[in-house]
Amino acid sequence: MCGIAGLYGRPMPQPPTRALIRRMVEAVAHRGPDDRDVLLRDDVALGHARLSIIDLAHGRQPMLDETGEVAIVFNGEIFNYLELRRELIARGIRFRTDSDTEVILRLYQVRGTACVDALNGDFAFAIADRRQGMLMLARDRMGVRPLYHARAGDGRFCFASEVKALLEVPGITAAPDPVALDQIFTLWLPLPPRTAFRDVQELPPGHLLIVTADRAELRRYWRLEFPRRGEQAPDAREDAVAEELRELLTDAVRIRLRADVPVGAYLSGGLDSSIVALLARDLVPARLRTFSVTFETPEFDESVHQREMVAALGTEHQSVHCTGAEIGAMFPDVIRHIERPILRTAPAPLYRLSDLVRRAGFKVVLTGEGADEILAGYDIFKEAKLRAFCARQPDSQRRPRLFRRLYPYLPSLQAQSPAYLRAFFGAGLDRLGDPLFSHLPRFGTTARAKLLFSDGLRADTAGYDALAELRESLPGEFAYWDPLHQAQYLEAAFLLPGYILSAQGDRVAMAHAVETRFPYLDHRLVEFASRIPPRMKLRGLREKHILRRSMEGRLPAAINQRPKQPYRAPDGQSFFGPQAPDYVQEVLSRRAVAEAGYFDPPAVERLARKCAVQGSLGFRDSQALVGVLSTQLWHRTFIGRNVQSPPAIPAAAFA
Numbered sequence: 001m002c003g004i005a006g007l008y009g010r011p012m013p014q015p016p017t018r019a020l021i022r023r024m025v026e027a028v029a030h031r032g033p034d035d036r037d038v039l040l041r042d043d044v045a046l047g048h049a050r051l052s053i054i055d056l057a058h059g060r061q062p063m064l065d066e067t068g069e070v071a072i073v074f075n076g077e078i079f080n081y082l083e084l085r086r087e088l089i090a091r092g093i094r095f096r097t098d099s100d101t102e103v104i105l106r107l108y109q110v111r112g113t114a115c116v117d118a119l120n121g122d123f124a125f126a127i128a129d130r131r132q133g134m135l136m137l138a139r140d141r142m143g144v145r146p147l148y149h150a151r152a153g154d155g156r157f158c159f160a161s162e163v164k165a166l167l168e169v170p171g172i173t174a175a176p177d178p179v180a181l182d183q184i185f186t187l188w189l190p191l192p193p194r195t196a197f198r199d200v201q202e203l204p205p206g207h208l209l210i211v212t213a214d215r216a217e218l219r220r221y222w223r224l225e226f227p228r229r230g231e232q233a234p235d236a237r238e239d240a241v242a243e244e245l246r247e248l249l250t251d252a253v254r255i256r257l258r259a260d261v262p263v264g265a266y267l268s269g270g271l272d273s274s275i276v277a278l279l280a281r282d283l284v285p286a287r288l289r290t291f292s293v294t295f296e297t298p299e300f301d302e303s304v305h306q307r308e309m310v311a312a313l314g315t316e317h318q319s320v321h322c323t324g325a326e327i328g329a330m331f332p333d334v335i336r337h338i339e340r341p342i343l344r345t346a347p348a349p350l351y352r353l354s355d356l357v358r359r360a361g362f363k364v365v366l367t368g369e370g371a372d373e374i375l376a377g378y379d380i381f382k383e384a385k386l387r388a389f390c391a392r393q394p395d396s397q398r399r400p401r402l403f404r405r406l407y408p409y410l411p412s413l414q415a416q417s418p419a420y421l422r423a424f425f426g427a428g429l430d431r432l433g434d435p436l437f438s439h440l441p442r443f444g445t446t447a448r449a450k451l452l453f454s455d456g457l458r459a460d461t462a463g464y465d466a467l468a469e470l471r472e473s474l475p476g477e478f479a480y481w482d483p484l485h486q487a488q489y490l491e492a493a494f495l496l497p498g499y500i501l502s503a504q505g506d507r508v509a510m511a512h513a514v515e516t517r518f519p520y521l522d523h524r525l526v527e528f529a530s531r532i533p534p535r536m537k538l539r540g541l542r543e544k545h546i547l548r549r550s551m552e553g554r555l556p557a558a559i560n561q562r563p564k565q566p567y568r569a570p571d572g573q574s575f576f577g578p579q580a581p582d583y584v585q586e587v588l589s590r591r592a593v594a595e596a597g598y599f600d601p602p603a604v605e606r607l608a609r610k611c612a613v614q615g616s617l618g619f620r621d622s623q624a625l626v627g628v629l630s631t632q633l634w635h636r637t638f639i640g641r642n643v644q645s646p647p648a649i650p651a652a653a654f655a
Contacts, residue, residue, distance in 0.1 A: 001145075001363075001515035002061070003028030003049040004073040005160040006126055007169070008135040010213040013154040016045035020169065024158075025049050027165040030337075031075070031510045035060060039071055044128045044135070048073045051513050053259050053363055054081075059099035065109065069130045072108075074101045075161050076123035076145045077515070079255040079522075084118060108136075113208055116221050120255070120523060124203070126159055135211040141222045142370070142521045143205030143497025146506055150200045157211050162507075163200050163339045167638070173199050174638045178460035181598065184341050185449050185627060186466040188442075189498030191473065193218075196340040196634065205497045222523070223475065224493055226485035226530045236533055242550040244528065249550075252522035253279040256366060263517075264289040264357060265366040267317065268567065269305030271544065272368030272377070274313075274559050275551055276519055280366055281313050290315040291365065293353045296323050300568050305559065312556045320356040322349040324570040325579035332583060332633050337511040338503045339638065341631040343446065343623045346569045351508035358512040365509075369500055370520030373492040374529040376484060376537035377544045377564050382406055384438035384487050385538065391429045406541060435471050435478060438487035443467060449624035452599045452607065470494070484534040492526075572622035575629060576612045584608075587632040596635040599628055 005024035007016045021038045025047035029036065032049030039046040039062040048061040054077070064071045078084070081100035084107060089095070093106050100121075107115040108127055113136055122144035127136045137159055139147045149159040153171025160166050167174050175198040180190040190196060192204040203209055206222035253276060257263050265277045267290040281288045290310065295301040303319065310317040327348040334348050335341075357365055372378045386406060428440030436443070453461075478486060501518075509516045519525070529537075532546055539545035548560050575584045586592060588608050590601040607625055611617050617625060 001031065001051045001053065001077070001510060001513075002073075002075045003031030003161045003165070003510075004061075004075045004124070004126060004147075005047040005165045006073060006128075006135075006158070007045045007152075008043065008128065008157045008159075008211060009155065010043045010133055012043050013156055015042050016040060016156075021045040021047045023168040024160060024165040027168055028161050030513060031161060033513050037062060039064070041130075043130070044071070046071055046073045046126065046128060051363060051515060053077065053261055053515060055097050055099035056260050058097040059101055061101060063097075063099075063101050063105055065105060067131075070105065070108070071128045072101060072105050072125060074104060074123065074125040075147075076121055076125070076140065077258075077517070078103055078119050078121035078123060079258060079517075080118075080120040082258070113210065113219075116208065122517070122521075124161065133212055137203055137209040137211070139203045139205055139207055141206045141523050142492075142501070142518075142526065144501050144506065144518060144521065146502060147203040148195065148200050149203060149209065157216065163195065163197055164638075166200055167197075174641060175199060176598075176635070176639055178457055179464055181341065181457065181631070182450075182461040182464055183466045183469075185343070185446050185453075186443055187470060187498075188343055188446075188495060190340070191466075191469060191494070192498070197638070205493075224489060224526065224530065225475070225477065226481045226489065228477070228480040229482045229485075238536055238546070238549065241532055241536060242546055245525075245532075245546060246550040248522070248525045248528055249275070249519060250279050250283075252519040252525050253366065254283055256517040256519050256522075257283055259364050261363050262286075262289070262361070263364045263366065264291060264360075264362045265315075266290070266353070266368065266516075267292050267306055267309060267315070268368065269302035269309055269559075270368065270565060270567075271548070271555075271559060271562065272371035272520065274309045274368075274555060275371075275547070276366050276368050277309070277313055277315065278551075278555060279519075281315060288313070288315045289360070289362065290317045291353060291357050291360070291362075292317070292319045293349045294319050294321050295349070295569065296321070297570055300570065302565060305562070308556065309559055312559075318356060318360060320352055322352050322569070324574040325577075326352065327570060327574040328579070328581045328584070331574070331581070331629070332637070333511070334508060335630050335633040336637050337507045339507070339634070340503075341627060341634050342499075342503050343449070343627045343630075344569070345571050345574055345626055346567060347504045347508045348574075349569050350504055351511060354509040354512040354514040357514050363513065364515045364517060367516050367518055368520065369505065369516075370496070370518050370526075371544065371547065372564070373488060373496050373500075374520060374526050375532075375544045375547050376488060376534075377547075378491065379406065379543075379564070379566065380438060380442060380491070381484060381487050381538055382541050382543060383441065384483065385541070387429060387441070388432060388437070388483065391432045394429075435474055435486065436467060436490070438483065439490055445620055445623060446627075448620040449627045452603045452624060452628060454597055454600050457598050482534045484538055485530070488530075572611050572617040572625045575625070576608075583633075584629065587636060588629065592632060592636075593628075596632055596639075598631055598635070604628055 029049045032051045034052040035050040046062040062071050062073050078100040081103040123140045124145040124147035150166050150172045177198040180194045180196045183190045193201040208219045210217045292306045294303040536546040593601040
């Protein structure tokens with residue numbers, strides 16, 4: 001894992017300066033504190049901040065081929081680099097290092113832009129090829145690693161791992177994109193290539209961008225696909241599917257343990273991370289180190305289950321306790337790293353957790369993210385199933401009982417009346433044929449926040465419909481997929497890269513130079529899981545049935561059978577009360593809200609007063625408050641150019 005940055009132009013309107021590319025690297029230096037270097041040519045400047053994990057001594061970047069005409073900067077890991085290296089050596093290719101970076105470089109020499117098809121990994125890289133007169137950007141299939149690009153005012157093409165590096169380039173303006181803000185407050189994320197910044201674009205997952213003197217061509221090289229409804233996996237016997245799933249997951253864990261530094265694992269106490277930790281424990285020679293976060297509020301805390309799994313695995317475990325007050329205190333730093341507004345505080349405890357990992361001396365951890373998307377673990381999949389049942393049988397007396405089965409981890413919901421449940425799940429029941437049917441209740445929860453929009457923001461987004469754009473972006477085959485697969489696609493293709501892997505993943509981990517690895521997102525496993533029949537993933541209301549089946553007899557039964565408890569953190573209550581952070585009153589003041597221009601000051605004032613008086617808010621009000629607060633912090637940090645720049649790095653650091 002690293003931070004990369006660069007400028008390209010043939011011809012370059014004005015030659016890049018060493019000072020500029022260094023400033024860009026400094027802006028992402030937290031991603032790679034181990035080494036920094038730059039390459040400067042008349043037509044290209046490449047910069048790299050390195051987090052050394054493989055070939056610690058010889059993997060420096062930017063890396064050149066032997067001709068000096070092809071150069072690469074690379075962020076991420078190629079987990080099958082050893083196998084690819086052997087194949088290339090068999091073809092007569094000679095290597096100078098043992099790094100996975102050189103494997104990409106040599107593979108490009110042999111296969112050109114098609115080199116990405118052979119890569120199993122999490123990556124974002126740029127290759128400048130002076131012979132071909134082009135710059136190639138590439139991003140991994142699932143969107144684990146970020147990559148952004150922009151055109152400077154003079155026409156120079158610029159790219160970087162994070163937006164803050166691009167904002168160092170003269171002519172790239174830190175201006176908000178109103179449509180992106182509307183998307184965030186509807187879908188929880190901006191739809192790629194759009195970002196919260198008007199001048200900056202995101203390279204979508206599974207894509208290349210080929211930049212030449214006169215054009216920039218976006219190419220898709222991979223897309224998540226599902227079989228048509230009724231089509232079966234090649235071997236649809238459940239025991240065979242479970243066995244193949246276990247074998248693929250085991251191998252995904254095995255190759256993600258490749259590193260020249262120790263590898264730990266996150267252990268939330270849930271099914272997904274427990275399985276990863278179990279498989280890793282059996283594959284590492286030393287005692288596995290695991291890490292977790294705990295909460296003071298019982299409804300969020302899973303420490304009982306964490307201790308149970310630690311005892312079963314025998315890992316050396318460390319946890320960090322996170323309070324609501326601490327979430328409030330660290331929230332501005334979290335937003336500075338995420339670089340956009342968010343609707344939940346959930347990234348903040350993970351920011352704290354990665355700090356614990358780094359202080360423990362670890363650079364790499366395995367995590368369980370991705371299992372819920374590819375194997376149907378989220379409540380939203382069960383909700384969609386029940387909502388479809390309600391749409392078809394509106395008078396059924398079974399509905400209250402089914403709803404109570406849906407949320408066994410939330411005792412408070414057991415007391416809710418059937419009328420309340422009907423109100424929530426009734427959203428969009430008359431739109432069973434809508435491609436977004438499964439997600440309509442979620443998208444509806446943001447309506448409270450959008451009521452706070454200012455007249456100016458409403459005018460800027462008048463006539464725009466984020467849901468319509470999302471529908472238009474769906475693949476042509478989408479209509480032929482099973483409803484569960486449709487819902488899975490919406491999660492895996494949009495929310496996963498746009499929020500889980502970014503705001504809750506790369507950004508908060510790399511803030512402390514910690515690389516997270518995701519065995520469930522091995523593309524072989526993702527492609528296999530997409531072919532598993534829906535009934536094996538969601539058996540009745542039993543989520544991830546086939547994953548549980550694959551681990552029977554290996555995982556403690558209490559963990560294997562426990563219903564999923566979604567990861568959540570204290571939201572609105574983190575910003576009020578006796579330990580409320582000082583900045584809250586400042587950024588939510590009428591003056592600050594009016595100056596930013598996104599929200600109606602009196603409406604924000606009423607919402608803040610409501611939270612201050614009650615001490616807590618309902619889900620929708622809490623989501624609205626976090627959305628407003630994060631937007632105000634984002635504006636203050638970036639749009640107002642109050643970026644807390646990292647300390648200046650001496651020139652010697654680039655030697």
